[in-house]
Amino acid sequence: MDSPLHHELTVALGLARQAALISQTVLSEFFLTQQKSEVDSLTKTDFSPVTVADFAIQALLAGALIQEFPDDALVGEESADELRDNPQLLQQVATVLKVADGWHARDESHVCDVIDLCTLEGQGKKRTWVFDPIDGTKTFLKGKQYAINIALLAEGKEGGREEVMSVVACPLLDWTLGTEGDGQAINDATVDKTGRGAVVYCVKGHGVFVEPLLNKTADEKPRQVPRHAEQVKTVDGLKSVTCWQSLDSGVDTLHERVAEQLGMDFPGSDLLGWVNRWVCLSLGLANTTVWVYKKRERKAKIWDHAGAMMLFREVGGKITDVDGKSIDLSQGRLLNQNFGFLAAPERVHGAVLEAVNEAMEQKGGR
Structure with a gap:
């Protein structure tokens, strides 16, 4: 390179x-x-x-x-x-x-x-x-x-x-x-x-x-x-990666509900480590992940995401938190300005965000 x-x-x-x-x-x-x-x-x-x-x-x-x-x-x-x-x-x-x-x-x-x-x-x-x-x-x-x-x-x-x-x-x-x-x-x-x-x-x-x-x-x-995520134009092309029933920090049932709303197979790829999940997204083995923490006070650690999530952006993905905010890496060791993660192909990121918001409202978690 x-x-x-x-x-x-x-x-x-x-x-x-x-x-x-x-x-x-x-x-x-x-x-x-x-x-x-x-x-x-x-x-x-x-x-x-x-x-x-x-x-x-x-x-x-x-x-x-x-x-x-x-x-x-x-x-x-x-x-x-x-x-x-x-x-x-x-x-x-x-x-x-x-x-x-x-x-x-x-x-x-x-x-x-x-x-x-x-x-x-x-x-x-x-x-x-x-x-x-x-x-x-x-x-x-x-x-x-x-x-x-x-x-x-x-x-x-x-x-x-x-x-x-x-x-x-x-x-x-x-x-x-x-x-x-x-x-x-x-x-x-x-x-x-x-x-x-x-x-x-x-x-x-x-x-x-x-x-x-x-x-x-x-x-x-x-x-x-290849910039594979760039080619996804509708939610029909979504493929999930998550951590299913292995970590108690996220809301498994909410993640499953989002996948159902989008018609996406779930859990799809199932990986414990966040860095492995970002790699999975970058290689095209998946193109979507949603992670909602159980508590608003829970903050991600910078070393689990910095750099690795950039791999997905480089193949046409868009990454925000579940509130739709850009990930802020300027807050030190913790991502204090963000809550959870939402990564999806750029063209359908908005549709996935809408499904997440709806699922969170149904659960009373916003």
């Missing part, structure tokens, strides 16, 4: 591959020593592989990006407080980092320092890197779909921050999905048996590309994704 951000994209793609290697190494070592019953009972707060992978990948991304782009700000999910309180966990994270070629810490204290760079807001900085080391922690622990999200934001023309580059690594997603308009529905258990995965990326205004994440051969060229 020929773009003004060629260097940034090259660096981010390399780091995405190194991050995927870390995640797969941690996961494979874990499965060699654990029983399935133990896997099912673990959470992100346990001394678990997702904890080790989260910290190690955030350290890799933060350390490498600040070294390469020292004038940029960083925003990530983790802080190093837990590591400082748990020397054994810190030692594990530092050991795992040696798998990667992208960046190496001077010592364990350095690991903590670079992770904590991501807790700052970066006021006064013109560009901000936002990343989620492991999106889909529950599915990661079970060897199912998860993603590594890397986004670059820059100052917008009218202030605030706008997405300018996205790189998403999906270590368990078949990179050929979405070719020739197959449009098949996928779920968290739809795992690429070859172990090559997919990396999906874009620079604003230059389209979306996908290629193998690991073990890419010299003759495999990046595949540009």
Whole structure:
């Protein structure tokens, strides 16, 4: 891809591959020593592989990006407080980092320092890197779909921050999905048996590309994704992706009612992680998602969406919240000015929004 951000994209793609290697190494070592019953009972707060992978990948991304782009700000999910309180966990994270070629810490204290760079807001900085080391922690622990999200934001023309580059690594997603308009529905258990995965990326205004994440051969060229959402002119062409009956933050019955009103098969593609859902939308495996939180006070986290949702815009999609407002990325770590999400092909976004409003009014949720 020929773009003004060629260097940034090259660096981010390399780091995405190194991050995927870390995640797969941690996961494979874990499965060699654990029983399935133990896997099912673990959470992100346990001394678990997702904890080790989260910290190690955030350290890799933060350390490498600040070294390469020292004038940029960083925003990530983790802080190093837990590591400082748990020397054994810190030692594990530092050991795992040696798998990667992208960046190496001077010592364990350095690991903590670079992770904590991501807790700052970066006021006064013109560009901000936002990343989620492991999106889909529950599915990661079970060897199912998860993603590594890397986004670059820059100052917008009218202030605030706008997405300018996205790189998403999906270590368990078949990179050929979405070719020739197959449009098949996928779920968290739809795992690429070859172990090559997919990396999906874009620079604003230059389209979306996908290629193998690991073990890419010299003759495999990046595949540009068609602007498929641009071709959808009526609600008859809508295909859903959601998270059905797996998260208690959304209103499942309302999402189902919207799909019924639009004549859309439901749930369609069913994925736990938001980043995977945005990838699914960008590849044409779906073209519509609606998410209404149970409570107005619930706010989305920037690292679950920034960059990844830009992939859908680059193929002709429109994204707002369920009130029809543009997504505001200038509010820090949380999307404080928005409630929920609505993504659909641009030409029918209004029709989907109308169906959402009607369903919310029927439920008394506006």
